[in-house]
Amino acid sequence: MWLDLTRKCQLNCSHCYNESGPQGTHGSMRREDWAKVLDEAAMSGVKNVQFIGGEVTLHPDAPALVAHALALGLKVEVYSNLVHISDEWWSLLQRDGVSLASSYYSDRAKELPNADVKPLL
Numbered sequence: 001m002w003l004d005l006t007r008k009c010q011l012n013c014s015h016c017y018n019e020s021g022p023q024g025t026h027g028s029m030r031r032e033d034w035a036k037v038l039d040e041a042a043m044s045g046v047k048n049v050q051f052i053g054g055e056v057t058l059h060p061d062a063p064a065l066v067a068h069a070l071a072l073g074l075k076v077e078v079y080s081n082l083v084h085i086s087d088e089w090w091s092l093l094q095r096d097g098v099s100l101a102s103s104y105y106s107d108r109a110k111e112l113p114n115a116d117v118k119p120l121l
Contacts, residue, residue, distance in 0.1 A: 001041050002050045003034065005062055009054035010083045013105075020054030031061040035068050042072040050077040050101070057089050070097050077101050 007024030009016070041049065049069050056062050057080055069076050078093060079101045085093070093100050 001046045001048065002052050003037065003065075004052050005029075005034070005056055005065070006053040006059045008058045009081065010058070011055075011081060015105075018054070024054050026059055031064060034061065034065050038065065038069050038072060038074070042074055046074065048075045048077070050079060052079045055081055055083070057085060063088060063092055066092055066098065070095060075099075 004018065006026045007018060007020045008022075008026060009020040009024055010022065012021040038049065051062060051066065053059065056078055062078075066076050066078065074097075076098045077100070078098065082102050092098065
């Protein structure tokens with residue numbers, strides 16, 4: 001399951017799929033709303049949750065929601081642009097059941113990790 005927590009992001013990438021950026025907001029869902037979604041997902045048999053956004057680490061409730069998901073027995077993946085990861089987040093990302101995902105973009109093909117991948121322009 002993907003939880004798209006925020007449209008807030010430090011970056012303003014032209015290719016952003018959900019139009020996130022510095023002026024983005026966290027939307028109208030409160031921590032309790034997101035926790036209820038996680039509770040219902042776990043009760044429905046969901047095993048994995050990916051926290052996405054904008055930049056998830058900018059959402060003030062994200063650490064608590066990651067901890068809540070772990071307490072429910074869910075495997076957690078946090079998708080981050082890695083621009084800035086606080087000490088609190090590094091500790092959280094090291095917990096059992098948590099993984100980190102990120103993307104790398106370049107306008108120079110030889111900088112890309114896979115030579116078969118074409119750069120975004």
